[in-house]
Amino acid sequence: MRDDATLRFMFVAAAFYGLLAFEGLFLAIRPVNALSRCTDWTVGHVHSGTLGWLAMIVFGSLYTLVPHLAGQDRMRWPRAVERHFRLGVPATLVHVVAMWNACVPQGLMWRTMTQVACGPTASCNR
Numbered sequence: 001m002r003d004d005a006t007l008r009f010m011f012v013a014a015a016f017y018g019l020l021a022f023e024g025l026f027l028a029i030r031p032v033n034a035l036s037r038c039t040d041w042t043v044g045h046v047h048s049g050t051l052g053w054l055a056m057i058v059f060g061s062l063y064t065l066v067p068h069l070a071g072q073d074r075m076r077w078p079r080a081v082e083r084h085f086r087l088g089v090p091a092t093l094v095h096v097v098a099m100w101n102a103c104v105p106q107g108l109m110w111r112t113m114t115q116v117a118c119g120p121t122a123s124c125n126r
Contacts, residue, residue, distance in 0.1 A: 005063070009056050010057060010060040044097075
């Protein structure tokens, strides 16, 4: 795995898939869902699935299949594939983690505004 960027793409995709599965179960917990609903957490969850799981597995598959279809052992520019991996993974992580970090203040602000608008004992929806 140290020498093959395509395998790393697929490994990172599998890690994101596992993270998505755990996160989906975590979001099913009622207090967590009440805090994260209508915030950037949902957006971050979707983007981690799209960029982390789907894009990484697609590029890993393409970087594996294209050379085999062309009758070669590896991609023509392995340094470009390596650079793509080294730029793509941190960029995806920064984007998704920023969305997750925005969730808590947004959820707390939504909760505060609901209490102000509906009263502290009312149970109105946002």
